[in-house]
Amino acid sequence: MRALAKGSVVAVIGGGAMGRGIAQVAASSGHEVRIFDTRPDAAADAVDAIGKVFATLVGKGRMDAAQAGPARERLRAVASLAELKDAALAVEAIVENLEAKRRLFAELEGIVDAGCILATNTSSISVTAIAAGLRHPERLVGMHFFNPVPLMALVEVVSGLATDREVAATVYATAQDWGKDPVHAKSSPGFIVNRVARPFYAEALRLLQENAADAPTLDAVMRDCGGFRMGPFELMDLIGHDVNFSVTQSVHAAYFGDQRFTPSVLQQEMVNAGFLGRKSGRGFYRYGEDAPQAVA
Numbered sequence: 001m002r003a004l005a006k007g008s009v010v011a012v013i014g015g016g017a018m019g020r021g022i023a024q025v026a027a028s029s030g031h032e033v034r035i036f037d038t039r040p041d042a043a044a045d046a047v048d049a050i051g052k053v054f055a056t057l058v059g060k061g062r063m064d065a066a067q068a069g070p071a072r073e074r075l076r077a078v079a080s081l082a083e084l085k086d087a088a089l090a091v092e093a094i095v096e097n098l099e100a101k102r103r104l105f106a107e108l109e110g111i112v113d114a115g116c117i118l119a120t121n122t123s124s125i126s127v128t129a130i131a132a133g134l135r136h137p138e139r140l141v142g143m144h145f146f147n148p149v150p151l152m153a154l155v156e157v158v159s160g161l162a163t164d165r166e167v168a169a170t171v172y173a174t175a176q177d178w179g180k181d182p183v184h185a186k187s188s189p190g191f192i193v194n195r196v197a198r199p200f201y202a203e204a205l206r207l208l209q210e211n212a213a214d215a216p217t218l219d220a221v222m223r224d225c226g227g228f229r230m231g232p233f234e235l236m237d238l239i240g241h242d243v244n245f246s247v248t249q250s251v252h253a254a255y256f257g258d259q260r261f262t263p264s265v266l267q268q269e270m271v272n273a274g275f276l277g278r279k280s281g282r283g284f285y286r287y288g289e290d291a292p293q294a295v296a
């Protein structure tokens with residue numbers, strides 16, 4: 001199966017942490033990229049931020065200036081979904097909520113051409129459920145990137161019950177073309193990585209609540225002795241507690257309340273407080289100009 005043609009339009013819906021990363025990778029791989037976000041200025045901010053990333057990469061000698069200029073030119077913020085009409089692939093990276101995703105794809109289906117592939121970057125919601133209700137559920141597939149997108153090679157290509165094999169194969173080939181290492185997965189709660197990772201977060205949160213050790217100590221143990229690239233608390237801060245908590249809730253609900261996946265009350269309080277991690281400046285650590293500081 002062939003990857004999407006270079007120069008074809010990739011729409012990215014949601015200009016947050018993930019949408020930015022996906023847009024950066026797609027533009028670097030030769031696609032025209034259109035970013036839409038419901039939050040005013042978010043799409044334009046995303047384009048600016050990606051332009052700065054390109055400039056930094058050029059400054060560090062990790063990207064050719066001759067590639068960075070055209071890649072930046074291929075990025076455009078749009079103010080309405082209607083402007084995504086020419087997309088060959090539309091990747092959704094909005095809030096982790098089934099109804100919001102369903103509404104978005106139902107609207108998109110009325111705008112894009114019949115051949116446009118609809119992809120969701122959901123971390124945990126059933127791809128089958130997101131596609132249900134579409135006129136053509138067979139063209140919807142999961143394209144699950146990991147944070148930070150430009151650095152993380154894995155992409156889970158997730159098929160729901162209705163997903164067309166050729167659609168999944170095209171997305172797989174496209175991910176490879178974008179320099180990623182894709183893997184096919186069936187739509188089951190949490191897919192592969194987020195399913196396996198739930199106990200990593202859950203047990204770390206339980207240890208913290210039981211005062212076994214503080215977050216920096218637990219992180220250091222898992223990172224320096226356990227061989228993980230990041231400890232559980234710094235990783236949750238990177239992912240965002242809102243996103244991470246939603247994923248746990250979604251996996252818990254999908255397994256009919258199985259206690260193994262019970263969400264953490266502590267993490268719920270973090271979300272209630274707006275302590276979402278890096279993106280809000282505070283999670284288990286504080287983020288400012290200096291290195292992250294543990295919250296006392």
Ligand code: NAI
Nearest residue numbers: 014015016017018037038039093094095096122123147239
């Ligand atoms: P984020 O909160 O940084 O960004 C989400 C963006 O979507 C915001 O800018 C928001 O204004 C926009 N948005 C919300 N509803 C919208 C709508 N109806 N139409 C257009 N834009 C809308 O979230 P993040 O971290 O980028 O996550 C987005 C998606 O990616 C979620 O489904 C999440 O589960 C998934 N994901 C997140 C990962 C992470 O580590 N944060 C990893 C892999 C997947």
